[in-house]
Amino acid sequence: MTKGEKLVFSNGQLVVSDYPIIPFIEGDGIGPEIWQAAKTVFDAAVEKAYQGKRKVVWQEVLAGEKAFNQTGDWLPEETLETIKKHLVAIKGPLTTPIGGGFRSLNVTLRQELDLYICYRPVRYFTGVPSPLKHPEHTDMMIFRENTEDIYAGIEFPAESSDAEKLISYLRTEFGVEKIRFPKTSAIGIKPVSKEGTERLVRGAIEHALKHQRKSVTLVHKGNIMKFTEGGFKKWGYTLAEREFGDQVFTWETYEKVKKELGKTEAEHQLLEAEKAGKLIIKDRIADIFLQDILLHPDKYDVIATLNLNGDYISDALAAQVGGIGIAPGANLNLQTGHGIFEATHGTAPEFAGLNQLNPSSLLLSGALMFEYLGWDAVSRLITESIEQALVNKTVTKDFADQMDQATLLSCSGFGEELVRFIQTT
16 A cells, blocks of 8 residues: 655645645535546546656545544544645535534635635536537636635624624614614624735735736625725735736726826726736626626636625636536635645535436546646646547536437446546547
8 A cells, every 4th residue: 555645835835745645525415426436537647647656645534424423523623633734635515514513514624724715717618508608708717715704604693692782882882873673683794804805815816927817806895895895905906016016007007097197098008018918907896797707708817806705706607617516616725735625516415326416526626636736737637538528428417418419427437438538648
């Protein structure tokens, strides 16, 4: 049995051995079957890329129903400690306990490991059914803040003593009179910090520059929430200008030049910046953005946004390119090197054990993981094999039902199809 080594994070970089230990969580519902299909593809891609010179040493850790059934704990401390130690992990979908306990196992993992970036790349794969006329114009990278905003979970139920205390405090100490029905209002708090904003926006800009993207758009609702979402916009622009200087051109600079020198000069400077290959930093109101990604998706590239906005945006964009079943996701802390890569869909318990559903979300999340490890050749093989299967219309039920003359494959059969492509490439 191959002895693996843990990853190391040094000087802002992951140090990856030839035999890294990667913890995995199977997940609940359809999790075990999509994990098994995905693992088969991962191992085949590593073998093809490195001819036995590299190999992942998989280490199972428990979370969700499997953990509860075996240990009585939905998220054992041992699981958290193992992921903390080994830095990078991959997981299937997890059940959220009902009737108390964790609000969400996924959110808990993100909070405990301070995985402040939810990274969701969205692109179109040829042949995938889409409601858009030109889904190929959708190609965005979403950086969603992962630890603040309303997902911090600071809220109190209506008519509880905690809600009454907080509402009373707001009224007596701050003169708040805009709570329409104070006696029956639930109430929540929305924390948005300068530090949280800056580390997210920094990650988005660095990623855009590394991958030679054209723009980063700050998506917010700052026209209404002046100090939280408005602060996100303000702090994002300030960070871009302070830390990236001549590498970027911001809309705030554009507006300043427009005011001082006129629109013609502002347009000229923007055009010159684009010609020089500078990264354009702009912003968009969230509701307008959600309309615009349907009408003009080609206007957007890398997206930086807050937690709730990012939740809506991620699923809306996934629907444009074939659905959440083919949407990958990663939760990252670029300051510590920690990352959890995950299937972005639910557990689908009604399909558990039927071997029917699409493992592509987990597969593509694995491709992101291998890219994060610096094993780009493995990432490419996984992605290209999925692309080829879609072109060939050898697909699982979700796509076969929408394609003409498709060959229907089981979940495991789809994995086997990808392995055949990888081995013959």
